[in-house]
Amino acid sequence: xxxxxxxxxxxxxxxxxxxxxxxxxxxxxGGPMDPEAFACCNRLLGNPAGATAVEVSFGGLRLQAQxxxxxxxxxxxxxxxxxxxxxALWTVHPVKPGDDISxxxxxxxxRAYLGVADGFQIEGSFGSSATVVRExxxxxxxxxxxxxxQLPCPEVSQRKRLQLLPEHRPHYHDIVTVRVIPGYQQxxxxxxxxxxxxxxxxxxxxxxxxxGYRLEGPAITGDIEGILSEGICQGAIQIPADGQxxxxxxxxxxxxxxxxxxxxxxxxxxxxAQLKPGGSVYFAPISPHGAHNALHLAHSFFRRQPLQxxxx
Amino acid sequence: MELHSAGENSLILYLGQKxxxxxxxxxxxxxxxxxxxxGDDLVDLVPSYASLLVIYNPLSTDHLSVAKRIxxxxxxxxxxxxxxxxxxxxxxxxxxxxxxxxxxxxxxxGLSTDEVIELHSSQAYRxxxxxxxxxxxxLGEVDERIAAPRLATPRLKVPRGAVAxxxxxxAVYPAVSPGGWNLIGLCPVRMFDPASTPCMPVAVGxxxxxxxxxxxxxxxxxxxxx
Numbered sequence: 001x002x003x004x005x006x007x008x009x010x011x012x013x014x015x016x017x018x019x020x021x022x023x024x025x026x027x028x029x030g031g032p033m034d035p036e037a038f039a040c041c042n043r044l045l046g047n048p049a050g051a052t053a054v055e056v057s058f059g060g061l062r063l064q065a066q067x068x069x070x071x072x073x074x075x076x077x078x079x080x081x082x083x084x085x086x087x088a089l090w091t092v093h094p095v096k097p098g099d100d101i102s103x104x105x106x107x108x109x110x111r112a113y114l115g116v117a118d119g120f121q122i123e124g125s126f127g128s129s130a131t132v133v134r135e136x137x138x139x140x141x142x143x144x145x146x147x148x149x150q151l152p153c154p155e156v157s158q159r160k161r162l163q164l165l166p167e168h169r170p171h172y173h174d175i176v177t178v179r180v181i182p183g184y185q186q187x188x189x190x191x192x193x194x195x196x197x198x199x200x201x202x203x204x205x206x207x208x209x210x211x212g213y214r215l216e217g218p219a220i221t222g223d224i225e226g227i228l229s230e231g232i233c234q235g236a237i238q239i240p241a242d243g244q245x246x247x248x249x250x251x252x253x254x255x256x257x258x259x260x261x262x263x264x265x266x267x268x269x270x271x272x273a274q275l276k277p278g279g280s281v282y283f284a285p286i287s288p289h290g291a292h293n294a295l296h297l298a299h300s301f302f303r304r305q306p307l308q309x310x311x312x
Numbered sequence: 313m314e315l316h317s318a319g320e321n322s323l324i325l326y327l328g329q330k331x332x333x334x335x336x337x338x339x340x341x342x343x344x345x346x347x348x349x350x351g352d353d354l355v356d357l358v359p360s361y362a363s364l365l366v367i368y369n370p371l372s373t374d375h376l377s378v379a380k381r382i383x384x385x386x387x388x389x390x391x392x393x394x395x396x397x398x399x400x401x402x403x404x405x406x407x408x409x410x411x412x413x414x415x416x417x418x419x420x421x422g423l424s425t426d427e428v429i430e431l432h433s434s435q436a437y438r439x440x441x442x443x444x445x446x447x448x449x450x451l452g453e454v455d456e457r458i459a460a461p462r463l464a465t466p467r468l469k470v471p472r473g474a475v476a477x478x479x480x481x482x483a484v485y486p487a488v489s490p491g492g493w494n495l496i497g498l499c500p501v502r503m504f505d506p507a508s509t510p511c512m513p514v515a516v517g518x519x520x521x522x523x524x525x526x527x528x529x530x531x532x533x534x535x536x537x538x
Binding site: 299 | 448511
Protein backbone atom coordinates (compact mmCIF):
# COMPACT_ATOMS: atom_id res chain seq x y z
CA UNK A 1 0.00 0.00 0.00
CA UNK A 2 1.56 3.25 -1.07
CA UNK A 3 1.23 6.75 -2.36
CA UNK A 4 3.21 7.20 -5.54
CA UNK A 5 5.19 10.36 -6.19
CA UNK A 6 4.19 11.74 -9.60
CA UNK A 7 6.04 15.07 -9.21
CA UNK A 8 8.35 15.71 -6.27
CA UNK A 9 8.25 19.53 -6.31
CA UNK A 10 11.31 21.57 -5.39
CA UNK A 11 12.17 20.00 -2.06
CA UNK A 12 9.92 17.39 -0.48
CA UNK A 13 11.34 15.38 2.40
CA UNK A 14 10.04 12.61 4.63
CA UNK A 15 10.33 13.81 8.22
CA UNK A 16 9.39 12.51 11.64
CA UNK A 17 9.95 14.57 14.80
CA UNK A 18 13.73 14.34 14.34
CA UNK A 19 16.77 12.26 15.22
CA UNK A 20 17.90 12.68 18.81
CA UNK A 21 20.79 11.34 20.86
CA UNK A 22 23.11 10.97 17.84
CA UNK A 23 25.08 14.22 18.00
CA UNK A 24 28.06 12.31 19.36
CA UNK A 25 28.64 10.62 16.02
CA UNK A 26 28.11 13.91 14.23
CA UNK A 27 24.48 13.40 13.16
CA UNK A 28 22.27 16.44 13.29
CA UNK A 29 18.60 16.27 14.33
CA GLY A 30 16.74 17.03 11.08
CA GLY A 31 12.98 16.90 11.55
CA PRO A 32 10.27 19.41 10.64
CA MET A 33 11.34 23.05 10.22
CA ASP A 34 7.90 24.09 11.52
CA PRO A 35 7.22 21.60 14.34
CA GLU A 36 3.92 23.28 15.22
CA ALA A 37 2.36 22.73 11.77
CA PHE A 38 3.84 19.21 11.66
CA ALA A 39 2.41 18.30 15.07
CA CYS A 40 -0.99 19.71 14.14
CA CYS A 41 -1.07 17.55 11.00
CA ASN A 42 -0.56 14.39 13.04
CA ARG A 43 -3.02 15.51 15.70
CA LEU A 44 -5.76 16.12 13.10
CA LEU A 45 -5.15 12.69 11.60
CA GLY A 46 -5.28 10.99 15.01
CA ASN A 47 -1.69 9.80 14.53
CA PRO A 48 0.95 9.29 17.18
CA ALA A 49 2.94 12.53 17.67
CA GLY A 50 5.96 12.38 15.41
CA ALA A 51 4.46 10.05 12.78
CA THR A 52 6.29 10.44 9.45
CA ALA A 53 4.87 13.07 7.07
CA VAL A 54 6.20 14.83 3.97
CA GLU A 55 7.61 18.32 4.45
CA VAL A 56 6.95 20.20 1.22
CA SER A 57 9.11 23.31 0.78
CA PHE A 58 7.80 25.92 -1.71
CA GLY A 59 5.28 23.47 -3.24
CA GLY A 60 4.82 21.52 -6.45
CA LEU A 61 4.27 18.04 -4.99
CA ARG A 62 1.92 15.65 -6.77
CA LEU A 63 1.02 12.19 -5.48
CA GLN A 64 -1.25 9.40 -6.62
CA ALA A 65 -3.05 7.48 -3.87
CA GLN A 66 -2.91 3.71 -4.31
CA UNK A 67 -4.70 2.99 -1.09
CA UNK A 68 -7.88 3.90 0.84
CA UNK A 69 -6.78 6.32 3.51
CA UNK A 70 -7.01 9.89 4.80
CA UNK A 71 -4.68 12.82 4.25
CA UNK A 72 -4.23 16.24 5.80
CA UNK A 73 -2.11 19.24 4.80
CA UNK A 74 -1.03 21.90 7.32
CA UNK A 75 1.44 24.78 7.27
CA UNK A 76 2.10 27.12 4.35
CA UNK A 77 -0.91 27.91 2.18
CA UNK A 78 -0.22 25.71 -0.81
CA UNK A 79 -3.48 25.16 -2.69
CA UNK A 80 -4.44 21.50 -2.28
CA UNK A 81 -6.40 19.74 -5.01
CA UNK A 82 -7.76 16.22 -4.95
CA UNK A 83 -8.70 15.12 -8.48
CA UNK A 84 -8.53 18.75 -9.57
CA UNK A 85 -11.00 20.01 -6.94
CA UNK A 86 -9.59 22.45 -4.41
CA UNK A 87 -9.83 21.23 -0.79
CA ALA A 88 -9.27 22.93 2.54
CA LEU A 89 -5.95 22.84 4.38
CA TRP A 90 -5.83 21.97 8.11
CA THR A 91 -8.58 19.43 7.36
CA VAL A 92 -8.69 15.63 7.06
CA HIS A 93 -9.80 14.34 3.63
CA PRO A 94 -10.50 10.76 2.51
CA VAL A 95 -8.58 9.41 -0.51
CA LYS A 96 -8.99 6.24 -2.56
CA PRO A 97 -6.83 4.39 -5.08
CA GLY A 98 -6.28 6.45 -8.22
CA ASP A 99 -6.88 9.83 -6.55
CA ASP A 100 -4.60 12.61 -7.75
CA ILE A 101 -3.31 14.79 -4.89
CA SER A 102 -1.51 17.98 -5.79
CA UNK A 103 -0.02 20.87 -3.86
CA UNK A 104 0.56 24.06 -5.79
CA UNK A 105 3.15 26.70 -4.95
CA UNK A 106 2.84 28.46 -1.59
CA UNK A 107 0.84 31.70 -1.52
CA UNK A 108 2.07 32.49 1.96
CA UNK A 109 4.58 30.64 4.09
CA UNK A 110 7.14 28.25 2.70
CA ARG A 111 6.72 24.77 4.24
CA ALA A 112 3.65 22.56 4.36
CA TYR A 113 3.17 19.10 5.88
CA LEU A 114 1.30 16.38 4.05
CA GLY A 115 0.41 13.60 6.45
CA VAL A 116 -1.47 10.34 6.01
CA ALA A 117 -3.50 8.29 8.51
CA ASP A 118 -1.05 6.30 10.70
CA GLY A 119 1.90 8.04 9.01
CA PHE A 120 4.18 6.95 6.18
CA GLN A 121 5.86 3.66 7.13
CA ILE A 122 9.55 4.42 6.70
CA GLU A 123 12.25 2.34 8.31
CA GLY A 124 14.26 4.54 10.66
CA SER A 125 18.00 5.02 10.52
CA PHE A 126 19.58 5.84 13.86
CA GLY A 127 16.12 5.81 15.39
CA SER A 128 14.41 8.22 13.00
CA SER A 129 13.02 8.53 9.49
CA ALA A 130 14.03 12.23 9.27
CA THR A 131 15.72 12.93 5.93
CA VAL A 132 18.97 14.91 6.14
CA VAL A 133 20.20 15.23 2.56
CA ARG A 134 23.60 16.63 3.58
CA GLU A 135 24.24 13.43 5.57
CA UNK A 136 22.53 11.08 3.11
CA UNK A 137 20.49 9.67 6.00
CA UNK A 138 16.80 8.97 6.60
CA UNK A 139 13.77 8.99 4.29
CA UNK A 140 14.14 6.83 1.18
CA UNK A 141 17.91 6.42 0.72
CA UNK A 142 18.81 9.76 2.34
CA UNK A 143 17.62 11.88 -0.59
CA UNK A 144 14.67 14.14 -1.32
CA UNK A 145 11.57 12.63 -2.92
CA UNK A 146 11.90 11.66 -6.59
CA UNK A 147 9.27 11.01 -9.23
CA UNK A 148 8.29 7.34 -9.06
CA UNK A 149 9.00 6.92 -5.33
CA GLN A 150 6.52 4.72 -3.52
CA LEU A 151 5.67 6.00 -0.04
CA PRO A 152 4.39 3.08 2.04
CA CYS A 153 1.26 3.73 4.11
CA PRO A 154 -1.40 1.42 5.50
CA GLU A 155 -4.99 1.00 4.35
CA VAL A 156 -7.24 2.94 6.74
CA SER A 157 -11.04 2.90 6.37
CA GLN A 158 -12.17 4.81 9.44
CA ARG A 159 -10.93 8.16 10.65
CA LYS A 160 -12.66 11.20 12.09
CA ARG A 161 -12.73 14.04 9.57
CA LEU A 162 -11.36 16.79 11.77
CA GLN A 163 -10.39 20.35 11.00
CA LEU A 164 -8.60 23.07 12.88
CA LEU A 165 -11.04 25.95 13.18
CA PRO A 166 -10.15 28.69 10.71
CA GLU A 167 -9.64 31.25 13.51
CA HIS A 168 -6.92 29.03 15.03
CA ARG A 169 -4.97 28.58 11.81
CA PRO A 170 -1.72 30.52 11.76
CA HIS A 171 -1.14 33.28 9.23
CA TYR A 172 2.31 33.39 7.73
CA HIS A 173 3.44 36.96 7.20
CA ASP A 174 6.61 38.06 5.48
CA ILE A 175 7.86 39.80 8.61
CA VAL A 176 8.84 37.73 11.64
CA THR A 177 10.11 38.82 15.06
CA VAL A 178 12.48 36.25 16.46
CA ARG A 179 12.92 36.23 20.22
CA VAL A 180 16.54 35.48 21.14
CA ILE A 181 17.88 33.99 24.36
CA PRO A 182 21.23 35.76 24.82
CA GLY A 183 23.94 33.20 25.48
CA TYR A 184 27.08 31.48 24.31
CA GLN A 185 29.61 34.21 23.35
CA GLN A 186 27.12 37.05 23.97
CA UNK A 187 29.70 38.88 26.15
CA UNK A 188 32.02 39.14 23.13
CA UNK A 189 29.55 41.54 21.50
CA UNK A 190 29.55 45.06 22.92
CA UNK A 191 26.37 46.80 24.06
CA UNK A 192 26.48 48.89 20.91
CA UNK A 193 26.72 45.79 18.70
CA UNK A 194 23.91 44.07 20.59
CA UNK A 195 21.75 47.16 20.25
CA UNK A 196 22.45 47.18 16.50
CA UNK A 197 21.46 43.52 16.28
CA UNK A 198 18.22 44.02 18.20
CA UNK A 199 17.11 47.24 16.52
CA UNK A 200 17.54 46.66 12.80
CA UNK A 201 15.67 44.79 10.14
CA UNK A 202 17.39 41.82 8.48
CA UNK A 203 16.45 40.18 5.20
CA UNK A 204 16.40 36.44 4.48
CA UNK A 205 19.13 35.65 1.93
CA UNK A 206 18.48 33.30 -0.98
CA UNK A 207 21.32 31.15 0.37
CA UNK A 208 19.10 30.06 3.26
CA UNK A 209 18.25 26.39 3.59
CA UNK A 210 17.44 23.69 6.15
CA UNK A 211 20.92 24.05 7.65
CA GLY A 212 20.48 27.69 8.45
CA TYR A 213 18.81 30.95 7.55
CA ARG A 214 21.39 33.47 6.38
CA LEU A 215 20.36 37.05 6.97
CA GLU A 216 21.51 40.27 5.40
CA GLY A 217 21.58 43.59 7.22
CA PRO A 218 23.80 45.78 9.40
CA ALA A 219 27.00 43.87 10.13
CA ILE A 220 27.62 42.84 13.75
CA THR A 221 31.19 42.72 14.96
CA GLY A 222 32.46 40.98 18.05
CA ASP A 223 35.85 41.11 19.72
CA ILE A 224 36.75 37.57 18.62
CA GLU A 225 36.80 36.00 15.17
CA GLY A 226 36.64 32.38 16.14
CA ILE A 227 36.49 30.08 19.09
CA LEU A 228 37.56 26.53 19.82
CA SER A 229 34.92 24.41 18.03
CA GLU A 230 31.97 23.63 20.30
CA GLY A 231 28.44 22.21 20.18
CA ILE A 232 25.76 24.24 18.37
CA CYS A 233 22.18 24.07 19.64
CA GLN A 234 19.07 24.40 17.49
CA GLY A 235 18.42 28.06 16.75
CA ALA A 236 21.94 29.25 17.64
CA ILE A 237 22.77 32.55 15.92
CA GLN A 238 26.25 32.52 14.52
CA ILE A 239 28.09 35.71 13.58
CA PRO A 240 30.81 34.91 11.01
CA ALA A 241 33.58 37.32 10.00
CA ASP A 242 31.32 39.27 7.58
CA GLY A 243 29.00 40.14 10.48
CA GLN A 244 25.87 38.75 8.77
CA UNK A 245 23.90 36.56 11.22
CA UNK A 246 23.07 32.92 10.44
CA UNK A 247 20.28 31.26 12.41
CA UNK A 248 21.24 27.58 12.56
CA UNK A 249 18.32 25.23 12.13
CA UNK A 250 17.46 21.54 11.86
CA UNK A 251 20.18 20.33 9.46
CA UNK A 252 23.02 22.41 11.00
CA UNK A 253 26.48 21.03 11.70
CA UNK A 254 26.66 19.82 15.30
CA UNK A 255 29.90 21.66 16.11
CA UNK A 256 31.50 24.83 14.82
CA UNK A 257 33.89 27.61 15.66
CA UNK A 258 32.10 30.87 14.86
CA UNK A 259 31.03 33.08 17.78
CA UNK A 260 27.33 33.05 18.63
CA UNK A 261 25.28 35.89 20.07
CA UNK A 262 22.45 33.70 21.40
CA UNK A 263 19.78 31.34 20.17
CA UNK A 264 16.33 31.80 18.66
CA UNK A 265 13.26 30.68 20.57
CA UNK A 266 12.01 27.53 18.79
CA UNK A 267 8.48 28.91 18.44
CA UNK A 268 9.87 31.83 16.42
CA UNK A 269 12.46 29.74 14.53
CA UNK A 270 9.45 27.79 13.21
CA UNK A 271 7.97 31.05 11.88
CA UNK A 272 11.35 32.08 10.49
CA ALA A 273 11.45 28.78 8.57
CA GLN A 274 8.17 29.80 6.92
CA LEU A 275 9.87 32.87 5.41
CA LYS A 276 11.00 32.80 1.80
CA PRO A 277 14.13 34.66 0.64
CA GLY A 278 13.45 38.38 0.85
CA GLY A 279 11.36 38.07 4.03
CA SER A 280 12.10 40.42 6.94
CA VAL A 281 13.37 39.52 10.39
CA TYR A 282 13.60 41.53 13.61
CA PHE A 283 15.23 40.22 16.77
CA ALA A 284 14.05 40.82 20.34
CA PRO A 285 15.78 39.59 23.50
CA ILE A 286 14.04 37.20 25.88
CA SER A 287 15.39 35.84 29.18
CA PRO A 288 15.80 32.07 29.74
CA HIS A 289 12.93 32.40 32.22
CA GLY A 290 10.75 34.16 29.66
CA ALA A 291 11.60 31.52 27.08
CA HIS A 292 10.67 28.74 29.49
CA ASN A 293 7.29 30.33 30.17
CA ALA A 294 6.62 30.98 26.48
CA LEU A 295 7.31 27.32 25.64
CA HIS A 296 5.00 26.02 28.35
CA LEU A 297 2.23 28.41 27.38
CA ALA A 298 2.49 27.49 23.71
CA HIS A 299 2.53 23.79 24.55
CA SER A 300 -0.53 24.03 26.74
CA PHE A 301 -2.36 26.20 24.20
CA PHE A 302 -1.55 23.69 21.47
CA ARG A 303 -2.90 20.72 23.44
CA ARG A 304 -6.15 22.50 24.15
CA GLN A 305 -6.75 23.82 20.65
CA PRO A 306 -10.22 22.60 19.71
CA LEU A 307 -10.57 20.37 16.64
CA GLN A 308 -13.93 20.29 14.94
CA UNK A 309 -15.49 17.26 13.28
CA UNK A 310 -16.86 17.84 9.79
CA UNK A 311 -20.25 16.19 9.24
CA UNK A 312 -20.03 13.45 6.60
CA MET B 313 34.62 25.49 35.01
CA GLU B 314 32.02 27.81 33.51
CA LEU B 315 28.40 27.15 32.67
CA HIS B 316 26.54 29.41 30.23
CA SER B 317 23.08 29.53 28.79
CA ALA B 318 23.10 28.51 25.11
CA GLY B 319 19.41 28.40 24.17
CA GLU B 320 15.92 27.58 25.42
CA ASN B 321 16.86 23.93 25.88
CA SER B 322 20.61 23.95 26.32
CA LEU B 323 23.51 24.94 28.53
CA ILE B 324 27.17 24.88 27.59
CA LEU B 325 29.78 23.75 30.05
CA TYR B 326 33.39 24.89 29.55
CA LEU B 327 36.02 22.71 31.21
CA GLY B 328 39.09 24.53 29.98
CA GLN B 329 40.35 27.15 27.59
CA LYS B 330 42.38 25.18 25.11
CA UNK B 331 43.08 21.84 23.51
CA UNK B 332 44.82 19.41 25.82
CA UNK B 333 44.46 15.72 26.66
CA UNK B 334 43.72 16.68 30.30
CA UNK B 335 40.86 19.02 29.39
CA UNK B 336 39.52 16.48 26.90
CA UNK B 337 39.60 13.79 29.61
CA UNK B 338 37.56 16.10 31.86
CA UNK B 339 35.02 16.57 29.05
CA UNK B 340 34.77 12.79 28.74
CA UNK B 341 34.27 12.40 32.47
CA UNK B 342 31.63 15.16 32.41
CA UNK B 343 29.71 13.29 29.66
CA UNK B 344 29.21 10.31 31.94
CA UNK B 345 28.43 12.40 35.02
CA UNK B 346 25.89 14.62 33.23
CA UNK B 347 24.24 11.61 31.57
CA UNK B 348 23.61 9.92 34.88
CA UNK B 349 22.51 13.06 36.70
CA UNK B 350 20.02 14.26 34.06
CA GLY B 351 18.53 10.87 33.17
CA ASP B 352 15.40 11.17 31.06
CA ASP B 353 15.54 14.98 31.00
CA LEU B 354 18.58 14.72 28.74
CA VAL B 355 17.97 14.94 24.97
CA ASP B 356 21.50 15.01 23.55
CA LEU B 357 25.10 15.88 24.39
CA VAL B 358 27.79 17.39 22.16
CA PRO B 359 31.28 16.93 23.63
CA SER B 360 34.00 18.95 21.96
CA TYR B 361 37.61 20.05 22.64
CA ALA B 362 37.02 21.88 25.91
CA SER B 363 33.24 22.09 26.20
CA LEU B 364 30.12 20.04 26.55
CA LEU B 365 26.78 21.21 25.13
CA VAL B 366 23.94 19.78 27.21
CA ILE B 367 20.54 19.67 25.49
CA TYR B 368 17.58 18.92 27.76
CA ASN B 369 13.81 18.66 27.43
CA PRO B 370 12.52 22.13 28.39
CA LEU B 371 9.01 20.79 28.96
CA SER B 372 10.12 18.29 31.62
CA THR B 373 12.64 20.47 33.46
CA ASP B 374 14.11 23.99 33.44
CA HIS B 375 17.52 25.60 33.12
CA LEU B 376 17.90 26.29 36.85
CA SER B 377 17.35 22.67 37.80
CA VAL B 378 19.65 21.48 35.00
CA ALA B 379 22.38 23.96 36.00
CA LYS B 380 22.16 22.82 39.61
CA ARG B 381 22.45 19.17 38.63
CA ILE B 382 25.38 19.85 36.27
CA UNK B 383 27.23 21.74 39.03
CA UNK B 384 26.68 18.90 41.47
CA UNK B 385 27.76 16.30 38.91
CA UNK B 386 30.96 18.18 38.06
CA UNK B 387 31.82 18.86 41.71
CA UNK B 388 31.76 15.16 42.44
CA UNK B 389 33.85 14.20 39.40
CA UNK B 390 36.56 11.77 40.41
CA UNK B 391 39.93 11.72 38.70
CA UNK B 392 39.33 8.25 37.31
CA UNK B 393 35.68 8.28 36.41
CA UNK B 394 36.39 8.31 32.69
CA UNK B 395 35.58 5.71 30.11
CA UNK B 396 38.34 3.30 29.10
CA UNK B 397 39.91 4.70 25.92
CA UNK B 398 40.43 2.30 23.02
CA UNK B 399 43.43 2.47 20.76
CA UNK B 400 42.47 2.21 17.11
CA UNK B 401 45.04 1.49 14.39
CA UNK B 402 44.21 2.96 10.99
CA UNK B 403 46.18 1.90 7.90
CA UNK B 404 47.14 4.71 5.50
CA UNK B 405 48.53 4.63 1.97
CA UNK B 406 50.63 7.81 2.00
CA UNK B 407 51.71 8.84 -1.52
CA UNK B 408 51.36 11.74 -3.95
CA UNK B 409 48.82 9.65 -5.90
CA UNK B 410 46.64 9.20 -2.79
CA UNK B 411 47.40 12.52 -1.10
CA UNK B 412 47.36 15.41 -3.50
CA UNK B 413 48.94 17.86 -1.05
CA UNK B 414 51.65 15.57 0.36
CA UNK B 415 54.46 17.02 -1.76
CA UNK B 416 53.40 20.64 -1.28
CA UNK B 417 53.09 20.13 2.46
CA UNK B 418 56.56 18.54 2.62
CA UNK B 419 58.08 21.34 0.59
CA UNK B 420 56.44 23.98 2.78
CA UNK B 421 57.77 22.24 5.89
CA GLY B 422 61.28 21.83 4.40
CA LEU B 423 61.02 18.07 4.83
CA SER B 424 61.02 15.06 2.52
CA THR B 425 57.69 13.28 1.98
CA ASP B 426 59.12 10.31 3.91
CA GLU B 427 59.81 12.56 6.87
CA VAL B 428 56.25 13.91 6.76
CA ILE B 429 54.90 10.34 6.71
CA GLU B 430 57.23 9.37 9.54
CA LEU B 431 56.10 12.33 11.68
CA HIS B 432 52.42 11.75 10.97
CA SER B 433 52.50 8.02 11.70
CA SER B 434 54.87 7.89 14.65
CA GLN B 435 52.59 9.31 17.34
CA ALA B 436 49.22 8.61 18.89
CA TYR B 437 46.37 11.10 18.46
CA ARG B 438 43.38 11.74 20.62
CA UNK B 439 39.83 11.97 19.24
CA UNK B 440 38.84 15.42 20.52
CA UNK B 441 35.50 15.85 18.82
CA UNK B 442 33.20 14.36 16.18
CA UNK B 443 31.21 16.68 13.95
CA UNK B 444 31.26 18.63 10.67
CA UNK B 445 29.83 15.52 9.01
CA UNK B 446 28.70 12.12 10.34
CA UNK B 447 31.76 10.28 11.58
CA UNK B 448 34.23 13.13 11.03
CA UNK B 449 36.67 12.76 13.96
CA UNK B 450 38.95 15.66 14.83
CA LEU B 451 42.31 14.17 15.90
CA GLY B 452 45.08 16.09 17.59
CA GLU B 453 47.61 17.28 17.74
CA VAL B 454 50.02 16.74 14.86
CA ASP B 455 53.71 17.57 15.21
CA GLU B 456 54.22 21.32 14.76
CA ARG B 457 56.60 20.69 11.85
CA ILE B 458 53.82 19.23 9.69
CA ALA B 459 51.02 21.57 10.80
CA ALA B 460 49.61 23.38 7.75
CA PRO B 461 46.90 26.00 7.24
CA ARG B 462 43.72 25.13 5.35
CA LEU B 463 43.81 25.57 1.57
CA ALA B 464 42.92 29.07 0.39
CA THR B 465 40.34 27.54 -1.95
CA PRO B 466 38.61 24.45 -0.55
CA ARG B 467 38.23 21.47 -2.87
CA LEU B 468 34.70 20.74 -4.03
CA LYS B 469 35.31 17.03 -3.75
CA VAL B 470 37.56 15.29 -1.24
CA PRO B 471 37.46 11.49 -1.62
CA ARG B 472 36.18 9.19 1.10
CA GLY B 473 39.05 7.97 3.28
CA ALA B 474 41.25 11.01 2.59
CA VAL B 475 43.73 11.54 5.43
CA ALA B 476 44.25 15.24 5.92
CA UNK B 477 45.87 17.93 8.05
CA UNK B 478 44.58 21.40 9.01
CA UNK B 479 46.64 23.40 11.49
CA UNK B 480 47.53 20.90 14.21
CA UNK B 481 44.50 18.71 13.57
CA UNK B 482 44.28 15.62 11.42
CA ALA B 483 41.29 13.57 10.24
CA VAL B 484 40.05 10.89 7.87
CA TYR B 485 37.16 12.07 5.66
CA PRO B 486 34.24 9.68 6.31
CA ALA B 487 32.51 10.41 2.99
CA VAL B 488 33.04 12.31 -0.23
CA SER B 489 32.59 15.97 0.67
CA PRO B 490 33.91 19.45 0.01
CA GLY B 491 36.91 20.26 2.18
CA GLY B 492 39.84 22.58 2.68
CA TRP B 493 42.27 20.34 4.55
CA ASN B 494 45.66 19.25 3.14
CA LEU B 495 45.42 15.71 1.76
CA ILE B 496 48.35 13.39 2.51
CA GLY B 497 47.02 9.86 1.99
CA LEU B 498 44.06 7.48 1.90
CA CYS B 499 42.72 5.13 4.55
CA PRO B 500 40.84 2.01 3.35
CA VAL B 501 38.89 1.69 6.62
CA ARG B 502 35.41 3.26 6.56
CA MET B 503 35.07 5.90 9.26
CA PHE B 504 31.29 5.93 9.05
CA ASP B 505 29.09 3.11 7.87
CA PRO B 506 25.41 3.45 8.80
CA ALA B 507 24.90 -0.25 8.05
CA SER B 508 27.40 -1.60 10.57
CA THR B 509 27.42 -1.70 14.38
CA PRO B 510 29.15 0.29 15.68
CA CYS B 511 28.92 2.64 12.75
CA MET B 512 32.26 4.27 13.61
CA PRO B 513 35.60 2.66 14.52
CA VAL B 514 36.37 5.50 16.97
CA ALA B 515 34.64 7.51 19.70
CA VAL B 516 35.55 10.79 21.39
CA GLY B 517 38.38 10.13 23.86
CA UNK B 518 39.85 7.19 21.91
CA UNK B 519 43.45 7.05 20.78
CA UNK B 520 44.28 6.68 17.08
CA UNK B 521 47.53 5.60 15.45
CA UNK B 522 48.25 5.57 11.73
CA UNK B 523 50.16 2.72 10.12
CA UNK B 524 51.76 3.31 6.69
CA UNK B 525 50.81 0.67 4.11
CA UNK B 526 51.83 0.28 0.46
CA UNK B 527 49.68 0.59 -2.63
CA UNK B 528 49.12 -3.14 -3.01
CA UNK B 529 48.04 -3.61 0.61
CA UNK B 530 45.74 -0.56 0.29
CA UNK B 531 44.04 -2.05 -2.77
CA UNK B 532 43.78 -5.50 -1.18
CA UNK B 533 42.02 -3.93 1.82
CA UNK B 534 39.34 -2.60 -0.52
CA UNK B 535 40.78 0.88 -1.07
CA UNK B 536 40.21 2.57 -4.39
CA UNK B 537 42.21 5.22 -6.24
CA UNK B 538 40.50 7.79 -8.41
